[in-house]
Amino acid sequence: MSLRLGDIAPDFKANTTQGEIQFHDWIDGKWVVLFSHPDDYTPVCTTELSAVALSYADFQSRGVKLIGLSANNIDSHEGWIKDINKLAPNAPELEFPIIGDEDRKVATLYGMLDNLDKTNVDKKGIPFTVRTVFVIDPNKQIRLTIAYPASTGRNFPEILRVIDSLQLGDKYKITTPANWQPGEKVIVHPSVQSEKVKELFGDDVDTVYPYLRFTPDPSKKTKA
Incomplete structure (x- = not known):
């Protein structure tokens, strides 16, 4: 199954380190980051x-729920969490659930299985999951997908940055430029034309080309 941006995230029932969930019910009108890792007890x-435990409050402040997944059982996850908590003693303990997907049903549903790295397999030669990320909005729509190779750890501040961009774009008629960081100038959405530009953004619009118009972050202007 090939999932695309805009698709409704598939529903599923699964056991997690915080009990059984029905995924669509668990979303409960929130933003969600569903992310997989290859295996427990790996470096x-x-x-x-x-790193996610350290930044958990940053996700919470944006109204984002986190849920992990790998092809391990719940007992394995619970033992491994103790190691995670010890790695960063000053960080809060892991507070979000991890799905036990030993039969790989959810991983298959979301296309998370590795088909490239032939070393990323279990003792039976069955592929583990890659480092997949799905950002899902409150309407259960998939808004971002990223897949990393097993050898490369993710950059979670980048995932937060994309969520900031998506949430800002949902609230205002804007898009965000390359390398954008929260608080920096944004781009007036191409659909905004004529008198609507002034109505939405006032006079503070820098027109580089007719199709490229910068304006200050509207969320900051509102707060001022």
């Missing part, structure tokens, strides 16, 4: 989950 994965 890169341990640093990633520790």
Whole structure:
């Protein structure tokens, strides 16, 4: 199954480290980051989950729920979480659930299985999951997908940056330029034309080309 941006995230029932969930019910009108890691008790994965624990409050402040997944059982996850918590003693303990997907049903549903790295397999030669990320909005639509190779740890501040861009774009008629960071200038959406530009953004619009118009972050202007 090939999932695309704009598709409704497939629903599923699964066991997690925080009990059984029905995914669509668990979303509960929130933004969600569903992300998979190849295996428990592995070096890169341990640093990633520790990094997420450190930035958990940043996701919460944006109204984002986190849920992990790998092809391990719940007992394995619960034991491994102890290692994660010890890695960063000053970080809060892992607070989000991890799906036990030993039969790879959810991983198959979301296209998370590795078909490239022939070393990223279990003892039976069955592929583990890659480092996949799905950002899902409150309407259960997939808004971002990223797949990393098993050898490369993710950059979670980048995922937060994309969420900031998506949430801002949902609220205002804007898009964000390359390398944008929250608070920096944004781009007036191409659909905004004529008198609507002034109505939405006032006089503070820098027109580089008719199709490229910068304006200050409207969320900052509103707060001022």
